[in-house]
Amino acid sequence: MHPPHRLEIRGLTKRFGPVAAVTDVGFAVEPGRVTGFLGPNGSGKTTTLRMLLGLVEPDAGTALVNGLRYRELPDPARTVGAALEANNFHPGQTGRDHLRIYAAMIGSPDSRVDEVLSLTGIWDAAHRKTGGYSTGMRQRLNLATAMLGEPPVLVLDEPTNGLDPEGIAWLRRFLKEAAAEGRTVLVASHVLSEAAQLVDDVLVMHRGRLLAAAPLTELAAGTTLEDAFLNLTGALA
């Protein structure tokens, strides 16, 4: 398959006017493991991911995928599969239309579109306009888009938002399998109960800063992830 890919983030900082969204954040994400990117609302998770993906320009610091900035990757969508907020669809296009556009962009055949439609379980809705999709269907189409390029790195922002229990269980299996295949999986979430069942490594954000980075077993030793998390974020509240 692909050689392993490592993510490395150093000194990332971003302000939006008076808001210090992310301040001097640094961590590494290892291949073959699921890394949970946890933190309360507004703690800077999404902003950090957007900087990693070249959508937001950091004020300082770097975010590297295998030593390269996202923008410098020779084959970005075949390297990193990213699913951010699941509301980025043209309401007048069908799910299949949407996927066909991005498949064309990376030169993938239309058969790959069919594959990701089946993989994410939205085959039945593929011919419908995305404007009529439920939240869970949007989330699945979002994942399908991320999977188009069969990327060795997955970066997902709240991927379980809107998924039904069956969908959540499927996603958990899917991400664990991806990691077992040697892929690098970074998942932002604030649903700790889900994260506890999924992740190997934990990164905890709070008010734009990284509070902790450790394996789950270490961080939640003798307690639950939730208690450990509340302890960490509560202590500094």
Place this chain on the structure above:
Amino acid sequence: MNRLTSTHLIHAELRRLLATSLWKWGPLAAVFSGGALTILCVLVGPENFDPPMPGVDTAAGVRLVLSMIGLTVLAPALFGALAVTSEYRHRTIAYTFLFAPKRHRILGAKLAAYGIAGLVYGLIVALSAAAALYGGAAARGIEIGASPGAVAGILAGLAAAMTVYTVIGVGLGALIQNQTATLIALGAYLYMVEHTLAIIPGFNLVYPFLPGGATAALTESSLMSEAAVEVTGSATPLLPPLIGAAVLLAYALFASAAAVLAPMRRDVA
């Protein structure tokens, strides 16, 4: 192996263009702007306008009738503007920049795709206008006062102008990003600002170099100039057709540069 190539990016943009129903209105607008407008003018006859103008049995009358098409350039400009601004409006631009993070390349692909679409639009305008001109004249039993070569030259110029305005729309859309603001800016400029400038003494000297004036130069005729004569008593001479074409091309290049440079480092929310 499957690196991002320009062919792939243009292919994707053409797919995007055909994936919504908007494009179906394009050919319809083109036939309306070219054919319907022309047949109306020919059948009514410029000699029956108020004030009366030369009829289509004169070269000046043919140019006048075809110059009306130049007033419909808002349609291709809006079409190009929608191409970029709907990506911002529906936030698909995030996916697009994820798949092609070298942003200038995707804008280049949009310019190419919409340049092609604009040219197709322009050709439909030209062909339907030719059919309307000759068909209408035949129906009224009038002899066209311009040689087929001259008519073809004017129509080719107009087709090129439609392409240019599509590209200008893409450029402006990339600069402004907000869909409503872009549409208002385009409409206000093309139908108010430019027309006003054409009749303000002093400013009317720059009119020949504005997009509208350069488009009028292609047909060597302009209702605006006629209006300027009425208001100011003196006409600003239009540029020669080839210089007009060069000025339009310059605007297209300027818009392309703007489109490619505009999204460079801007954050995508």
